Amino acid sequence: MATVTRVTKITHQSAINPSSIFTSCFRVGEEDENRGSDLYPEILRDEAVARLHQLGGVSDGDGYLERTFMSPAAVRAGNLIREWMEDAGLRTWVDSLGNVHGRVEGRNASAEALLMGSHLDTVVDAGKFDGSLGIISVLAALKVLNINGKLGELSRPVEVIAFSDEEGVRFQSTFLGSAAVAGILPVSALKITDKSDVTIQDALKKNSIEITEENLLQLKYDPKSVWGYVEIHIEQGPVLEWVGFPLAVVKGIAGQTRLKVTMRGSQGHAGTVPMSMRHDPMAAAAEAIVLLESLCKHPQDFLSFDGHCKSFSMESLSTSLVCTVGEISTWPSASNVIPGQVTFTVDLRTIDDMGREAVVYEFSNRMYQICDKRSVSCTIDRKHDADAVICDSELSSRLKSATYIGLKRMTGAAIQDEVPVLMSGAGHDAMALSHLTKVGMLFVRCRGGISHSPEEHVLDDDVWASGLAILAFIETQM
Secondary structure: OOOOOOOOOOOHHHHOOOOOOOOOOOOOOHHHHHHHHHHOHHHHHHHHHHHHHHHHOOOOOOOOOOOOOOOHHHHHHHHHHHHHHHHOOOEEEEOOOOOEEEEEOOOOOOOOEEEEEEEOOOOOOOOOOOOHHHHHHHHHHHHHHHHOOOHHHOOOOEEEEEEOOOOOOOOOOOOHHHHHHHOOOOHHHHHOEOOOOOEHHHHHHHOOOOOOHHHHHOOOOOHHHEEEEEEEEEOOOOHHHHHOOOEEEEEEEOEEEEEEEEEEOOOEEOOOOOHHHOOOHHHHHHHHHHHHHHHHHOHHHOOOOOOOOOHHHHHHHHHHOEEEOOOEEEEOOOOOEEOOEEEEEEEEEEOOHHHHHHHHHHHHHHHHHHHHHHOOEEEEEEEEEEOOEEOOHHHHHHHHHHHHHHHHHHHOOOOOOOOOEEEEOOOOHHHHHOOOOOEEEEEEOOHHHOOOOOOOOOOHHHHHHHHHHHHHHHHOOO
8 A cells, every 4th residue: 555645844955865864974884883882783774674685585475575464474474573582582472363472571560561563464576674674673673772781671561563464465354463462353354264265263273373262352452551552664655755854753544435436327339329328337437536536636626614624624634635546347348348337446545534524425426416417327335444543642752752862873963854744644553553552653764655566675774763763762661
């Protein structure tokens, strides 16, 4: 999923060259030696990058990266991550949904725990950084504390979780791992099947994990035992590269609605039915899709809010709304036949849930008008709804401060530019964990904003920056 973002504050100076800030400042070698005592480049950069590439080589695909829920490569990846957790001084285990856990109790084992992590699964033909960066950067920071003998000085437990499934590729059900921990995964999910009619329960059993409805429910963490959840993730969008900044604090994750639109008309011969007598669902679909584009580009031209809606709703809607028609199919799909039926999907996202409902309502009404005008029938099925998640202000503030500290350590000077605050248009494990506890996120710049692709790339020094920022954040728990 592509991430749509908005910069809340950023100075124009930093946009001069997307790679100028925090790349030209580094002098590998001499500066590393001079400031190596607090920068730890050998762990936070060199080893972290090497591990990202090593994990990127663990794949079920031949010549491309693919790791889906409980596949052989996913199991191998989990074992490798568990070794790295132990290398960082953590106690490890694998739960009954395949999530890999690493935990340090600190000075007070009964205190509320800080959860951190991301997902170990991938899409098909994936990049090496989506999910993996959020696991490896945190482990690198904890390893630094362990080497310095400070891991036991943490004021609360810190637990890193490598979630078994976020992408939902194999079973078409996202957030399996994090939803189980949050307690929102229904027991019926165990019976969901993949394309080979293998259930989630079967896939776990094949890997010697026996799961029942009872122990699935036992995976839920007690909200009273958790202080918060923090996730590091690549931006999956182009804004950070455009403004020339390596990190950003995430203000929230967009809510999402998915629709399936079906239009039916009169199938006929392309050469014999006059234009004035056609009931063409393809033409109706084309008009509806162009309408959707206009509505989502300029919602203020279509929507009128009553007194119950705040003015900021239109502002947040206008700056965060994105709509996509990603699939379209026709029947009978022949070049010399007027289609009898056209089906297309709509993916609609925004940080404003009230605005999202208003857009769905407006699109539906106007689409029915198009269908009536063209004498075709149309139906709209809502296939998926997820509310927006607003990140916790306290965690966001701490992450912003930690970013300043980490980048100051890298450059040796105070950072004058404002840390960007972005919205995520893509779903993350933090969405599921928000049902359990407060959440915060930190984005890391990726080249060209490209993700879910072998072209996905993060600069070595940006990996380093994320490690330093997370180290600074964890140090606030000491």
